[in-house]
Amino acid sequence: MKPNAPSLPNSTAGEGESPNPTLDRNSQAPFDPAAYRHALGSFLTGVTVVAARDAEGAPRGFTANSFTSVSLDPPLILVCIGDHAHSYDVFASCESFAVSVLAAAQRETSNLFASKAPDKFEQADWREGVAGAPIIDDALGWFDCTIHDRVIAGDHLILIGRVEAFGEGEAAPLGFHRGGYVALSDAADARRGGDALRVGAIVEQQGAVLLVEEDGQLSLPSADRLGRDGEDDPGSLIGLLAALGAATALGPLFSAYEQAGIQHLFYRCEAPQEATGRFIAFDQIDWDRITDPAERSMLKRYAGERESLGFGIYLGGAEQGEIHHSRPGEENGRKA
Numbered sequence: 001m002k003p004n005a006p007s008l009p010n011s012t013a014g015e016g017e018s019p020n021p022t023l024d025r026n027s028q029a030p031f032d033p034a035a036y037r038h039a040l041g042s043f044l045t046g047v048t049v050v051a052a053r054d055a056e057g058a059p060r061g062f063t064a065n066s067f068t069s070v071s072l073d074p075p076l077i078l079v080c081i082g083d084h085a086h087s088y089d090v091f092a093s094c095e096s097f098a099v100s101v102l103a104a105a106q107r108e109t110s111n112l113f114a115s116k117a118p119d120k121f122e123q124a125d126w127r128e129g130v131a132g133a134p135i136i137d138d139a140l141g142w143f144d145c146t147i148h149d150r151v152i153a154g155d156h157l158i159l160i161g162r163v164e165a166f167g168e169g170e171a172a173p174l175g176f177h178r179g180g181y182v183a184l185s186d187a188a189d190a191r192r193g194g195d196a197l198r199v200g201a202i203v204e205q206q207g208a209v210l211l212v213e214e215d216g217q218l219s220l221p222s223a224d225r226l227g228r229d230g231e232d233d234p235g236s237l238i239g240l241l242a243a244l245g246a247a248t249a250l251g252p253l254f255s256a257y258e259q260a261g262i263q264h265l266f267y268r269c270e271a272p273q274e275a276t277g278r279f280i281a282f283d284q285i286d287w288d289r290i291t292d293p294a295e296r297s298m299l300k301r302y303a304g305e306r307e308s309l310g311f312g313i314y315l316g317g318a319e320q321g322e323i324h325h326s327r328p329g330e331e332n333g334r335k336a
């Protein structure tokens with residue numbers, strides 16, 4: 001049964017001042033749903049398919065970007081389903097469900113599960129999880145869950161799942177931003193051949209960061225192409241990290257900004273203990289020797305955010321942009 005959906009309160013922003021006066025708790029301006037949806041679209045997310053079995057055992061599912069991790073111990077995740085969804089009743093009563101994180105090549109799968117097609121699972125490749133919930137083939141990651149709790153929140157139902165099994169692949173992620181799909185790693189790889197791209201890494205090893213020293217100046221390792229796993233050409237980022245004695249897999253995107261017509265993408269990653277490169281402890285960095293102001297500002301942000309274990313993603317220009325955090329309403333307009 002669908003609950004009666006109470007109307008959306010005037011503001012769901014957290015404590016503190018909002019940069020947008022129409023969302024300010026104290027503002028007299030009328031609530032503007034279109035502006036609110038637009039502001040929500042500023043948050044870069046991944047894309048998932050959430051799936052379960054209905055009472056007759058038929059697979060049902062929908063595309064969702066409201067997925068997030070809730071707890072590590074016990075392992076809990078959540079996803080929200082709107083009361084407009086045809087499959088709402090299925091998720092309001094199921095005992096288990098699965099979340100498949102879509103890869104960049106799965107836009108069509110996202111569109112299929114965002115549709116009202118009655119035969120979504122006949123058009124997709126999938127398999128069964130441990131409790132029977134469908135998991136999409138070739139997903140970048142998957143989480144097979146039993147229901148931990150359900151909470152009605154406005155016009156959505158929050159499904160909190162306890163993760164019983166999970167897995168991940170190696171593909172590039174599918175992203176969603178401002179109402180459209182984005183494929184960030186694809187963007188990095190597609191720019192091979194000296195196009196205006198700089199791709200770099202903040203490689204941490206036990207409180208120290210990998211820096212490159214040249215003519216007394218320090219910089220983060222970067223190259224004009226990403227490269228492939230196992231590559232040793234230092235003209236690529238992967239090859240450069242290997243040459244610097246810090247071969248490692250790239251982690252999440254940390255900053256994407258344009259500077260002098262060149263798109264810069266910097267990723268976070270951790271170096272294995274045996275890595276031998278020039279690692280400098282964060283509290284011993286001579287910041288003046290990092291001569292690129294965008295890199296200096298980015299690394300200072302990293303040094304601050306690692307203390308709070310709350311990394312954001314910077315999107316914008318070298319001077320001005322926005323930092324997207326998993327908690328809304330934080331840190332707009334700071335430097336890269």
Ligand SMILES: Cc1cc2nc3c(=O)[nH]c(=O)nc-3n(C[C@H](O)[C@H](O)[C@H](O)COP(=O)(O)O)c2cc1C
Nearest residue numbers: 062063064065066080081082085086087113114115
């Ligand atoms: C990228 C993307 C993310 C979405 N995220 C959600 C979400 O988190 N929750 C939700 O209820 N609907 C979300 N939707 C919309 C549903 O996928 C859509 O309403 C779908 O038709 C629901 O399927 P159903 O009506 O068959 O249940 C999203 C759509 C897209 C394209």
